[in-house]
Amino acid sequence: MRVTIADVAREAGVSKTTVSRVLNTRADVDSHTAARVREVIASLGYVPSSGAVGLARGSSRTIGMLTPPLTWPWMGEVLQGVVDTVEAAGYGLLLFTCNRGAESVDHFTSQVSARAFDGLLVVEPENTLDTITAMHRRGLPVVLIDDRGHHPEFPSVATTNREGGAAAARHLLTAGRTRPLVITGRRHFGCVRDRLEGFVDVMPTPAGRIADGDFTEISGRLAIERHLARGTVFDSVFAHNDLSAAGALRALRDAGRTVPDDIAVVGFDDIPMARHTEPPLTTVRQPMRRMGETAAGLLLSRLSGGPVPAEPVVLPTELVVRGSAPTR
Secondary structure, eight states: OOOOHHHHHHHHTSOHHHHHHHHTTOTTSOHHHHHHHHHHHHHHTOOOOHHHHHTTTTSOSEEEEEESOTTSTTHHHHHHHHHHHHHHTTOEEEEEEOSSTHHHHHHHHHHHHTTOOSEEEEOOOTTOHHHHHHHHHTTOOEEEESOTTOOTTSOEEEEOHHHHHHHHHHHHHHTTOOOEEEEOOOTTSHHHHHHHHHHHHHSOOOGGGEEOOOSSHHHHHHHHHHHHHHTOOOSEEEESSHHHHHHHHHHHHHTTOOTTTTOEEEEEEOOGGGGTSSSOOEEEEOOHHHHHHHHHHHHHHHHTTOOOOSSOEEEOOEEEOOTTSOOO
8 A cells, every 4th residue: 555644644653744844844843853754754665745745835836737638739839838837946737638528627626626736727628617717716826828718817828819810811912812711710719719800800801711610630621622612712721720721731632723823821820740731831830838838937926926917928929931822
């Protein structure tokens, strides 16, 4: 059986709080007592948990992070930014993914109840907002990453989605493209609405050339296939993420259309795959690792008693021009 802090306390003849203070190298423990506790720890082979180490501090020195499935192509970069920042501050990271729907949420909620972590970073999985809001109102510090729904109750880090959409439209216009087909993400996401509004502000696009997608490769491919079958005339594609742009590239190639000569294609995100499509994808880059770093920094500041910005922290996007939509 695993040795617990209670076993150490009983063997050393002290309280669990005293053991925790020794683990935290607190100066308010008698040196002889501290030496005895360390001897017991060594003899029993006790390995302290983050919760035990944090008992005397009143914190776990652990950050929680709730995300959609890690199959999302840009999650790795965001997560790396979080890990770099959290570990540099001497904290651990406890990751929860919503792979199993309600079962995953229930497990996550139980860890909150057990105070397994001090604050929470969230890339909002669907159908979790009410749960997160309730936890925040009960005192759990929360920071959102990529606030897709615009929730002003939470501190958040986002990017200039509207300007990114506008930059894509300006680039296509400069390249002589005037009849775009837009493949959106899910419309209830704030980032999708922003990208679409930014694009159509620069290049008004009729509803008949705006296709609803869901950020997947297949949704990009099906949107192209449907519009080609309908006879829709378009000279360019603006897809709301790189995966759907990759699907569009595949469907255009299968239909015998040449990119960029016949149709130019622009994506959004600049995930690593964007450099390796055929042709390489012109896209709007989101600073994904920096988003993770910034959000983790905000949460750590909040945990140390620092100020939290009243407005979202918004990081700039950048158009990256490659072969799928070159500058003419």
